[in-house]
Amino acid sequence: MSGRDVLTEYRRKRDFGKTREPRGKRGTDSDSEPGFVVQIHDASTMHFDFRLEVDGVLKSWSIPKGPSGDPHDKRLAMPTEDHPLEYRDFEGTISEGEYGAGTVIIWDEGSYQNRSTDKHGHEIPFARALDAGHASFRLAGHKLHGDWALTRFREGSDGERQAWLLVRHGHTGSGGTPDPRRARSARSGRTLRQVAAEEESA
Numbered sequence: 001m002s003g004r005d006v007l008t009e010y011r012r013k014r015d016f017g018k019t020r021e022p023r024g025k026r027g028t029d030s031d032s033e034p035g036f037v038v039q040i041h042d043a044s045t046m047h048f049d050f051r052l053e054v055d056g057v058l059k060s061w062s063i064p065k066g067p068s069g070d071p072h073d074k075r076l077a078m079p080t081e082d083h084p085l086e087y088r089d090f091e092g093t094i095s096e097g098e099y100g101a102g103t104v105i106i107w108d109e110g111s112y113q114n115r116s117t118d119k120h121g122h123e124i125p126f127a128r129a130l131d132a133g134h135a136s137f138r139l140a141g142h143k144l145h146g147d148w149a150l151t152r153f154r155e156g157s158d159g160e161r162q163a164w165l166l167v168r169h170g171h172t173g174s175g176g177t178p179d180p181r182r183a184r185s186a187r188s189g190r191t192l193r194q195v196a197a198e199e200e201s202a
């Protein structure tokens with residue numbers, strides 16, 4: 001049984017939009033699929049933080065415009081430092097003066113499957129695919145579903161920051177990114193403004 005399953009009852013009894021109790025660590029069993037989270041972060045500049053669980057940490061990219069469901073949209077994704085797994089549970093306000101000050105909501109969350117293959121169609125371990133600068137994956141979230149790829153297009157040498165693109169694959173439907181100020185948390189249903197207001201009065 002995965003760590004996710006053993007906490008089902010604990011979570012069912014609690015409304016994590018109302019309590020500050022932790023949801024608890026998810027399992028890291030090798031047979032449970034790795035998780036992802038997309039947070040909206042109303043910092044000095046509004047952005048989306050896209051995080052994929054890889055080898056016990058959350059590999060992270062800051063995406064100014066957020067993911068798009070349209071395969072023609074190539075979304076700039078700037079790598080940021082690895083975050084601890086528990087960060088996927090973070091929704092709240094980072095105080096003025098602190099790093100990343102501003103409000104965060106969990107816009108989407110779920111699990112993903114590695115779909116990265118070499119030219120012979122053999123699966124490449126996800127961490128190695130990222131190192132090589134191209135990783136494919138299938139998301140199973142509340143809002144994001146289907147195939148995506150992250151591709152590095154700037155190596156980040158000579159003091160330049162590394163830069164990647166996040167692109168939807170294999171689907172031509174709709175699914176643009178909603179207005180971040182109207183978007184609601186997949187975890188609590190709240191908007192950025194509601195989270196900020198509740199934290200202020202807490």
Ligand code: MN
Pocket residue numbers: 041043047048049062100
């Ligand atoms: Mn951020």
